[in-house]
Amino acid sequence: MSLPRKEGKKKFVHKKFSSVSTRYDFLNSLLSLGIDRFWRYKTVKAIGGVEGPVLDICAGTLPLSREVFRQTGNRVVALDFCLDMLQYGAKMLDDKDKQNIFPLCGDGENLPLTSSTFGGFTVAFGVRNLSDLPRGFSEMFRILRPGGRGAILEFSRPSLPIFRSLYRFYLHRVLPRIGGAISHDREAYVYLAESIQAFFSQQEVYNMLRESGFVEVNYTPMTLGIVTLYTCKRP
Ligand SMILES: C[S@@+](CC[C@H](N)C(=O)[O-])C[C@H]1O[C@@H](n2cnc3c(N)ncnc32)[C@H](O)[C@@H]1O
Secondary structure, three states: OOOOOHHHHHHHHHHHHHHHHOOOHHHHHHHOOOOHHHHHHHHHOOOOOOOOOOEOOOOOHHHHHHHHHHHOOOOOOEOOOHHHHHHHHHHHOOOHHHEEEEEOOOOOOOOOOOOOOEEEEEOOOHHHHHOOOEEEEEEHHEEEEEEEEEEEEEEEOOHHHHHHHHHHHHHHHHHHHHHHHHOOOOHHHHHHHHHHHOOOHHHHHHHHHHHHHOEEEEEEEEEOEEEEEEEOOOO
């Protein structure tokens, strides 16, 4: 499979998440052996102490939005362009969540939100799916209040050579089989593997965040570099 080009990517990504929405959470935990919860915990911890509402972008079925509210107690706007993902996630909210987490259907590259509104933003496994990443970052910058902080969790590629080969085998041979069998959409999991392989390096993401105007940009690889947590601040 060749990755969709910029123009077709949005449509393709929307279709694939719509198709796997009811199996997404289960597969996420299975394929990461449950470590995804720890990764999200660390992501929210990175914006700890943030004041004001938090925007969770590419929120999907809301696992990170729930973690933001659990850890910070702040109100969360949970934005995603795939209504099926948001609707499935909204069913899992308890009464307290429902009063504090507000799902919003919209495009992460064109946020339907007023500038300088949020004390923080989070994104987990979302930026890899954007078709115009610099555009996404400039939108994240725009909606933050001065002094606001952001945390971005995304897949990356392990640097240790032996582990890198093993991980590549897992990505291309194991993941599409399991993901495909359970979700009935093998193509979605082939896309997952290929988009991880093709995504920008950590240094490139760092540079783009700096070019978007963010300061205090840092990145921390986790779990042997399978994922990386990027943090940044609007001056
Ligand atoms: C891998 S899921 C991540 C869901 C969730 N953040 C998590 O922690 O599991 C990626 C989500 O990004 C959304 N997405 C991709 N491109 C988007 C865009 N341009 N605007 C808004 N959401 C987008 C997809 O619909 C999908 O729900």
